[in-house]
Amino acid sequence: MKENAKKFELPFHVVKRSTIPVWKSMLFRVIAVVAALLLCSILSLLMIDANPFKFIVTMFDGAFGSSRRIWKFAKDACVLLCIALAITPAFKMRFWNIGAEGQTLIGALAAVAVVIHGKGLPNWLLLVLMFLAAILVGAVWGGIPAVFKAIWGTNETLFTLMMNYVATGLVSYYLLLWTPSGSSVLGRLDQGHLPILGHEYLLLILLVLLLTAAVYVYQKYTKQGYEISVVGESENTANYIGINVKKVIIRTMLISGAICGFAGFLIVGALDHSVAVTSVGGMGFTAIMVSWLAKFNPLIMIGTSAFITFLDQGAAQVTSTFNVDSAFPDMVVGIVLFFIIGCEFFIHYQLKFKTREEAAIPAPIKSEKSESEGGNA
Amino acid sequence: MFKKVLSLVLALVMVSALAVSFTSCGKKAVADMTGAPLAAVELKKDFDVPADFKIGIICLHDEASTYDLNFINGVEKIKTVLGLTNDQVIYKKNIPESAACTEAADDLVDLGCKIVFANSFGHESFLLASAKKHPEVQFCHATGTKAHTENVANFHNAFASIYEGRFLAGVAAGLKLNEMIADGKITAEEAKIGYVGAFTYAEVISGYTSFFLGAKSVCPSVTMEVQFTGSWYDEIKEKEAATALINNKCVLISQHADSMGAPTVCEEKGVPNVSYNGSTEEACPATFIVSSRIDWAPYYLYIIKQVCSGAEIDTDWTGTVATGSVVLTGINKTAAAEGTFEKIQEIAAKLKNGEIEVFDTDTFTVGGNKIADDHKADVDDFGDYVADTDVVENGAFEESKFRSAPYFDLRIDGIKLLNEKF
Numbered sequence: 001m002k003e004n005a006k007k008f009e010l011p012f013h014v015v016k017r018s019t020i021p022v023w024k025s026m027l028f029r030v031i032a033v034v035a036a037l038l039l040c041s042i043l044s045l046l047m048i049d050a051n052p053f054k055f056i057v058t059m060f061d062g063a064f065g066s067s068r069r070i071w072k073f074a075k076d077a078c079v080l081l082c083i084a085l086a087i088t089p090a091f092k093m094r095f096w097n098i099g100a101e102g103q104t105l106i107g108a109l110a111a112v113a114v115v116i117h118g119k120g121l122p123n124w125l126l127l128v129l130m131f132l133a134a135i136l137v138g139a140v141w142g143g144i145p146a147v148f149k150a151i152w153g154t155n156e157t158l159f160t161l162m163m164n165y166v167a168t169g170l171v172s173y174y175l176l177l178w179t180p181s182g183s184s185v186l187g188r189l190d191q192g193h194l195p196i197l198g199h200e201y202l203l204l205i206l207l208v209l210l211l212t213a214a215v216y217v218y219q220k221y222t223k224q225g226y227e228i229s230v231v232g233e234s235e236n237t238a239n240y241i242g243i244n245v246k247k248v249i250i251r252t253m254l255i256s257g258a259i260c261g262f263a264g265f266l267i268v269g270a271l272d273h274s275v276a277v278t279s280v281g282g283m284g285f286t287a288i289m290v291s292w293l294a295k296f297n298p299l300i301m302i303g304t305s306a307f308i309t310f311l312d313q314g315a316a317q318v319t320s321t322f323n324v325d326s327a328f329p330d331m332v333v334g335i336v337l338f339f340i341i342g343c344e345f346f347i348h349y350q351l352k353f354k355t356r357e358e359a360a361i362p363a364p365i366k367s368e369k370s371e372s373e374g375g376n377a
Numbered sequence: 378m379f380k381k382v383l384s385l386v387l388a389l390v391m392v393s394a395l396a397v398s399f400t401s402c403g404k405k406a407v408a409d410m411t412g413a414p415l416a417a418v419e420l421k422k423d424f425d426v427p428a429d430f431k432i433g434i435i436c437l438h439d440e441a442s443t444y445d446l447n448f449i450n451g452v453e454k455i456k457t458v459l460g461l462t463n464d465q466v467i468y469k470k471n472i473p474e475s476a477a478c479t480e481a482a483d484d485l486v487d488l489g490c491k492i493v494f495a496n497s498f499g500h501e502s503f504l505l506a507s508a509k510k511h512p513e514v515q516f517c518h519a520t521g522t523k524a525h526t527e528n529v530a531n532f533h534n535a536f537a538s539i540y541e542g543r544f545l546a547g548v549a550a551g552l553k554l555n556e557m558i559a560d561g562k563i564t565a566e567e568a569k570i571g572y573v574g575a576f577t578y579a580e581v582i583s584g585y586t587s588f589f590l591g592a593k594s595v596c597p598s599v600t601m602e603v604q605f606t607g608s609w610y611d612e613i614k615e616k617e618a619a620t621a622l623i624n625n626k627c628v629l630i631s632q633h634a635d636s637m638g639a640p641t642v643c644e645e646k647g648v649p650n651v652s653y654n655g656s657t658e659e660a661c662p663a664t665f666i667v668s669s670r671i672d673w674a675p676y677y678l679y680i681i682k683q684v685c686s687g688a689e690i691d692t693d694w695t696g697t698v699a700t701g702s703v704v705l706t707g708i709n710k711t712a713a714a715e716g717t718f719e720k721i722q723e724i725a726a727k728l729k730n731g732e733i734e735v736f737d738t739d740t741f742t743v744g745g746n747k748i749a750d751d752h753k754a755d756v757d758d759f760g761d762y763v764a765d766t767d768v769v770e771n772g773a774f775e776e777s778k779f780r781s782a783p784y785f786d787l788r789i790d791g792i793k794l795l796n797e798k799f
Contacts, residue, residue, distance in 0.1 A: 066487050072480055172607055180762040181755065181786070182578030184607070185474065187502035271476040276499065278473050319439075319470060323463065326439050326471050 138261020547591020
């Protein structure tokens, strides 16, 4: 064994695939998820002494176990989808907006501010004002880093990230202002509730699905959508064909921020009726995953956000049913996502195994070459 | 050959380093715990629990938070006393103070829970929303303020007269300061306590004030500085606050925030610590003195008994030393001053027979003046933040009498708030 290790040589080459049929790439993804769940089941058996079958059943039970859970699942998936829709145009433009968390939170804050200062206004007017305030403030929050990027070329990743902290700080500040007792707990507000359409969550779900269609059309069939993808592919090309890159960057981020603000409005108007520093709860970051896994396609994002919501709720149910530490389900979610991202490698690259004769020839030069190829991949 | 020798040497070095580190661990202080200074109250099962009875517990965080752990320990204790199965006790952990709390409560009702309990102040309005939807289920909320004014028959608040426990823990702190003064480590004027608090509101203010008054009752020269973190659970901020206070020459630290941040810093720096929510003796054997905490087990026993026997649950329940709700952990003789155990028992007896009142208006001043006999506090929580109830009776501010959750929010002299806005 030791001798082998000295002359270690990968038994395969890594080769980039030219094309892969859709069914094959989907098959890879399904295999990845199944493999991940299998590994998680084994871990559950070893670590929390839970029957793997029961573990998987529990995951499904958490998301779909009762009609209430199904509604909650659909609602949560839609809120996450809404934020993912917001960041998608920006990401497609290769503008790394990791400030969705803050843009959503500040939108929620603006909506709550309207409710607090608009006591006595009729509900419909309150809702209109909340909506306008939330998308306006969200757009400003997204627009600031875009202006800096467009004009002075600042790094948008850091800038949007830092804006999250500013938003969190502002929420803390206003909570103190609005709660003279000092508790910083605003509680549920009585006004500014969105009307209930059949089911509590139905209106929210419909709104988000409409928005999904709108973003899909915007990206695929409008001139602005085309401009976004050209800027994303190459700024030089965009300049060459006469696209005003600065304008596109700022415009796209205004839209991105406004949709985040809309998500904040939904959180306040349809769900929490309140705001806290944890109101968005990390969804601004999870949304990046949703968008990325779907290759920025809004229709596929319905599936990816549903999948990630399923993992979250299934994992939470595992904690409750098996009464284990919440670190365990977090680990499960991590493993599944890792497998999915890992399988992208196999979708884009292929492993070509060497024949026996090739492998038998001790060729140091060749081995270096194959290793370096593996590294590049 | 050379490689083999080298690896052998390296291995030897590592083993000896390990051995050294183990022996130095061995030299580390060991906590030397006494029993609990307050008499334990026995919890008995004197009623039948139907097989289909279920209780749901909603926690803001999980066991990593000392606050939530204290609730979970209480549930587990009652589970053992009543012989409940795992299926009869359903936990929902890491539930934020948002619509997620309403959803968790609704889900617990769907699962057949007869009682839904939530443990965080901010859960209240969201739990209330669920309570209004399910009148057949009892909703119990710890630390809340709204039950006695909302008139929702199945919604209840609970808390405990923890200020008594804080006062007694303060006595332990005062005795420690006296010992430091007697040993010549500090002068009487340097007896300054540092306190890490979460938010500047009644629950925290009442807690640190009663703690301070307890220390002052045995060490008259004591002063205190309070640093707020603006969060209930933020280990880094709590560490920073404790470090800042220690650098500011505070010689003893206590805290009311839910992570292990402050006690850990105290152990590292060798500064004595009076804890809250539970013992930190394992992590901090050299510096942990004592901890006061609310034992929620008696309340769980009470609500389960009421529900199982078809009786009403009090709208606003206040646990006391007598119900076994206000408890102190054992005292760590390694860190505490001599005679702490006896002194705490002596003062506890006086609190019981009314000889001492924690918020005796003769023992503290606000802005240099004694508070008026018709002083009012905001007891009825209509969201208006108006002081509406006379709270001074017979020369003492009566905390937890007009509602269970604390309402003492005076900034008394001798305590300096370093960052009032948190």
